[in-house]
Amino acid sequence: MSSSVDAVKAASSALTFQDLLFRLQxxxxxxxxxxxxPYDVEVGAGTMAPETFLRVLSAKPYRVGYAQPSRRPADGRYGENPNRLFKHTQFQLVLKPPPVNVQELYLQSLEAIGIDLLKHDLKFEEDNWEWPAGGAWGVGWQVMLDGLEITQFTYFQQCGGQDLDPICAELTYGLERIAAFIQDVDSIYDIVWARDPDTGVEVTYGDVRLEEELQFSVYNFEYADVPKLWEHFNAFEAEGKALLEQAGKLLTDETASPKDKKRFPLLAAYELALKCSNLFNLLDARGAVSVTERVxxxxxIRALAVGVAKAYALQKAA
Amino acid sequence: MANFLLEIGLEEIPARMIAGAEAELGRRVTELLTRERLLSEGAKVTTFSTPRRLAVLAEGVLAGQADTEEQLTGPSWKIAFKDDAPTAAAEAFAKKAGVAVNDLEKVTTPKGEYVGAKAQRKGRATAEILAGELPKEVLAIYWAKNMYWRASKPERFVRPLRWLVALLDSEIVPVEITGIAARRASRGHRVLHGEKPVEIAVAGGYVEALRGAKVVVEVSERRQLIRKALDKATRTVAGARWREDEPLVETVTHLTEWPSVILGDFEPEYLTLPEEVLVTVMRDHQKYFAVEGAEGKLAPHFLAVLNTEVDAEGEAIIRHGNAKVLRARFKDAQFFWDFDQKVPLAERVESLKAVTYHKDLGNYYWKTEENLVVAGRLASVVKAAGVAFDEAALLKAAELAKTDLTTELVKEFTELQGIIGGLYARAQGLDETVAKAIYDQYTPASTEDAIPTTVEGQLLGLADRIQTITAMFGIGFKPTGSKDPFALRRAGNGIIKILAESDLELTLDGIYSAIYPILKISGPSFNEVQVFLGERVKSYLMEARGFAYDVVNAVTSAGSMVVVTEFTLGAENVRHTIARAEALTAARGSEDFVAVSAAFKRIKNILRQAEEKKFEIGAADGAKLASEAQKLLAHADELAPKVRKYREDHAYTEALSEIATLRPSVDAFFDKVMVLDNDPAVRGANLGLIASVLEGFSGIADFSEIVTG
Known part of the structure; x- marks a missing residue:
């Protein structure tokens, strides 16, 4: 048994968390x-950052990658669960249009982070993705490496309720999972985040983030002020709606100048939608949204997000 | 004679869709080749599939269509030839027919003389036909969910098409699909073979060429390989067996191109978790097979089917990785299990108010209250019929049945609802009868599934489902066509299966009269429920019991043509409906019975004619009947009480044998007697006779529904 474990250790080139990100980038x-x-507003997933959600709406070819801290308040476990986090990091990649060899490129990216595919079992298993509040969905796979889901691979079909043309490929790498896998640690908190090249001193994921996981779990589950959260939600929603109303008038006004249309702050309206989405997740974690209210x-939120997407398409056409 | 190969190279097709698509491709190519007269006598069509390809090989394809000759008729002779000289009309026709003007012939038809021509139709080459027709056929394949990927979205398919191989022996068929032109280059296993192309020299060499590139294209071969590898890996543990799981074997067969198997271990301490949870994690979440020891108990091992082959080092790495994932999942399950015990089920009833059942109906607290009332009503009916059970346990189970919806474990493993509730009830020291009823409440989930083993479980299952169906019908959610979002058909099937396979003395009418007074549902909606459950009986007889459709129609419409209504579906115990179908299935083999069935069909037709012509149906008055008619009347009178007695005793086979003895009398009657006699008195008596025969003997089944000859 010990020889096989040695083999495991030897086979993993044990990139640090930050090296892993460097290599992928x-x-x-x-x-x-x-x-x-990373986008500097709270999001639940890399998809929600405007670099994905809004960029995919236009026909213009674009390739972008970014590491996106993604907040899921209900998933917090006070830093006690070795596999679950309130905030995890997605390396989000959007390729528009998708190259014909996108899957092969993806496999090469795994080789680039030290995974010798000849020594692992890899499967693409059906997994379709959707974000109903964003009117977004696609078909694709979860990529399974030795039984572990390491990437979500999606061919975007619709976003903001609109058919995309061209479509794009979205690759979402779960960085903590991949790091724990290649470093062969049993807890996310034991992942080596950085290693001092001179002294060999290691800084772990726990050193960097455990406090944050604990305090935000406490906040999300215990301290977040429900009436205040609703107030915030309503305020952000009201401002977002007001902006969208103005946008609707301006962008459909044939007498308005293209210049006025282009400068209309739809990106700000989208941030307000994201704020609402995060507040909803917080309220949900607090158990403050009854099942009947949920829908x-x-x-x-959908009205805001989809409203922005529709207006954004009009703005691009202006 | 040639071999034709078509391989469609795709990005990974969802496993659940592969088998259907492979069969459809085979059918479409076979039909195309047949339609175009390109398949030789004894030709063979074989299909293949892996996650990345669908393929079909047709052996014995002709190089082209045979030439044909077609007789064409043109304009009238007079118009085509003036003074024996061809006119413009003759020339145009000759040109169209592809013959010289000299070769035009005179054709004489009843309508007059016309110009005729024998047009030679050159058969087209196979490659040309295939190149033209294949794209349509391939793109017409049905997918449960498809996508588009090319700019301006010209087509939809399950996943992007990446390569295409189309060969007639060694020649490339110039077909293009979704912008991909056919070549002879296929692709091998992603990792083991890599990106270099796999050249297919000849169509017939397909299977071996791919095998060389680490792809087993035959599904049945991969299935066998996996089964053998599972056996072999399990043999390393003394006395162990892998737990048979056919759907899982199918899934992993469609997830691999070059399968192998590893056996891994987990810590025996997790075996304290319920087996149901362990197996769900392994099977549903990880696609692992469970391993059991000699007594069928789970052993601390799992089997993972890989899509690769690796050396010892790789095997150790993969085993280690899979075991780690499994351990983390078990750890989560353990955490949820312990966490959930802090609030026992009995304290969770109130929190069901926060779980929506349906927005227009109510929450699960409401559902629980409704179920309790229905269960109580059913209990009274069954108790009155003398069935022994623990009513208090039933009601306790009904009260707690839905509380597991509030547990973390069910939120994590929704497919285990009910089962988790039963396990928690047991762990929390509730009565075993209560625990078992909660555990079994959703069974049977399918036709193959067994029904709950206890009376309490059966009644709870019935109450839950009948409440669901009536409530949903009440707000207009009746299943239509393929739309059945609340799986009401499955709920209905469950009701029928429980009634048919339990010892409950309960009929559908018994259920209806028990619950109708408490339902908030309109009369018409309630009638729809009855029609719906009647349909479920038919479906049960056909799908679960395998009876022929005509037998099912005969036993479910018995009595409907005539006045006898003792066998309306709802009034009868479903077990007796089954007995009638069994007797009828056995009887239809006898010649006498078939003859009687044919005679009954005739009787029905005559009665229908009589009705159309408004003939009066009189009494079967002996004085007005001819001698053969009198004999039939006497025979029928003699048989009727016997048949009735058998019927009352549910001795359907004997009853049908008696009815079959009518044959000589019926045959003689139809041979000698003109039923629709011109004398209205005689006719009325004859009609009265056959109507009484039909009425008297159709109680077990409407024989006229039986398809004969």
């Missing part, structure tokens, strides 16, 4: 991707 930068920084609240 470099790999995709070398294949023509723009490297973006209605999701509908309100």
């Amino acid at each position: 470099r790999f995709w930068a070398e294949r023509g991707c723009v490297l973006q920084q 209605g609240v999701i509908g309100r």
Whole structure:
């Protein structure tokens, strides 16, 4: 048994968490991707950042990659569960249009982070993705490596309730899972985030993030002020709706100048939709959304997100 | 004679869709070749599939269509030839027919003389036909969910098409689908073979060429390989067996191109978790096979089917990785199990108010209250019929049945609802009868599934389903066509199966009269429920019991043509409906019975004619009947009480044998007697006779429904 475990350790080249990200970024930068920084508003997934949600709406070819911290308040476990996090990191990649060899490129990216495919079992298993509040869905796979889901691979079909043309391929790498896999650790908190090249001193994922997981679990589940959250939600929604109303008038006004149309702040309206989405997730984690209310609240977020997407398409055409 | 190969290369097709698509491709290509007269006598069509390809090989394809000759008729002779000289009309026709003007012939028809021509139709080459027709056929394949991927969205398919091989022996068929032109280059296993093309020299060499590239294209071969590898890996554990799971074997067969199997272990301490949870994690979440020891108990091992072959080092890595994932999942399940115990089921009833059942109906607290009332009503009926059971346990189970919906474990493993509730009830020291009823409440989930083993479980299952169906029909959610979002058909099937396979003395009418007074449902909606459940009986007889459709129609419409209504579906115990169908299935083999059935069909037709002509049906008055008619009357009078007695005793086989003895009398009657006699008195008596025969002997089945000869 010990020899096989040694083999495991020897086979994993044990990239640190940050090296893993560097390698992925470099790999995709070398294949023509723009490297973006994480979006600075709370999101539940990399898809929700405007670099995906809004970029995919236009016909213009675009390739972008970014690491997106993604908040799921209900998934918090006070830092006690070795596999679940309130905030995890997605390396999000959008290729528009998808190259014909997109799957082969993806496999090469795994090789680039030190995974020798000849020594692993890899499967593409059907998994279709949708974000109902964003009117977005696609078909694709979960990529399984030795029984572990490491990537969500989606061919986007619709976004903001609109058919995409061309479509894009979206690859979402679960960085913590992949790091735990290649470093062969049993807990996410034991992942080596960085290693000092001179001293060999290691900083772990727990060193960097455990406190945050604990405090945000406490906040999300215990302290978040429900009436205040609803107030925030209503305020952001009201501003978003007001912007969308103005956008609707301006963008359908044939006498308005293209310049006025282009400068209309739809990106800000979208941020307001994202704020609402995050507040909804917080309220949900607090158990403050009854099942009957749920559909209605999701509908309100959808009205904002889909409204922005529709207006954005009009703006691009202006 | 040539071999034709078509391989469609795709990105990974969802496993659940492959078998259907493979069969459809085979059917479409066979039909195309047949339609175009390209299949030789004794030709053979074989299909293949892997996650990345669908393929078909037709052996014995002709190089082209045979030439044919066609007789064409043109304009009238007079118009085509003036003074024996061809006119413009003759020339145009000759040109169209592809013959010289000199070769036109005179054709004489009843309508006059016309110009005729024998047009030679050149058969087209196979490659040309295939190139033209294949794209339509391939793109017409049905997918449960498809996508588009090319700019401007010209077509939809399950996943992007990446390569195409189309060969007639060694020649490439110039077909193009979704912008991909056929070549001879296929692709091998993603990892083991890599990206270099796999050249297919000749169509017939397909299977071996792909095998060389680490792809087994035959599904049955992969299935066998997997079964053998599972056996072999399990043999390393003394006395162990892998748990048979046919659907899982199918899934992994369609997830692999070059399968192998590894056996891994997990910590025996997880065996304290319920087996149902362990197996669900392994099977549904990880697609692993469970391993059991000598007594059928789970052993701390799992079997993973890989899509690769690896050396010892790779095997250790893969085993280690899979075991780690499984351990993490078990750990989660363990956490949820322990966490859920902090609030026992009995304290969770109130929280069902927060779980929506249906927005227009209510929450699960409401559903629980409704189920309790229905269960109580059914209990009274069954108790009155003398069935022994623990009513208090039934009601307790009904009260707690839905509480597991509030547990973390059910939120994680929704497919285990009911089962988890039963396990928690047991763990929390509730009465075993209560636990078992909760555990079994959703069984049978399918035709193959067994019904709950206890009376309490059966009654709870019935109450839950009948409540669901009546409530949903009440707000207009009746299943139509393929639309059945609340799986009401499955719920209905469950009701019929429980009635048919339990010892409950309960009929559908018994259920209806028990619950009707408490239902908030309109009369018409309730009638729809009855019609719906009647349909479920038919479907049960055909799908679960395998009776022929005409037998099912005969036993389910018995009595409907005539006044006798003792066998309306709802009034009868479903077990007796089955007995009638069994007796009828056995009887239809006898010649006498078939003859009697034919005679009954005739009787029905005559009665229908009589009705159309408004002939009066009189009494079967002996004085007005001819001698053969009198004999039939006497015979029928003699048989009727016997048949009735058998029927009352549910001795349907004997009853049908008696009815079959009518044959000589019936035959003689139709041979000698003109039923629709011109004398209205005689005719009326004759009609009265056959109507009484039909009425008297159609109680077991409407024989006229039986398809004869």
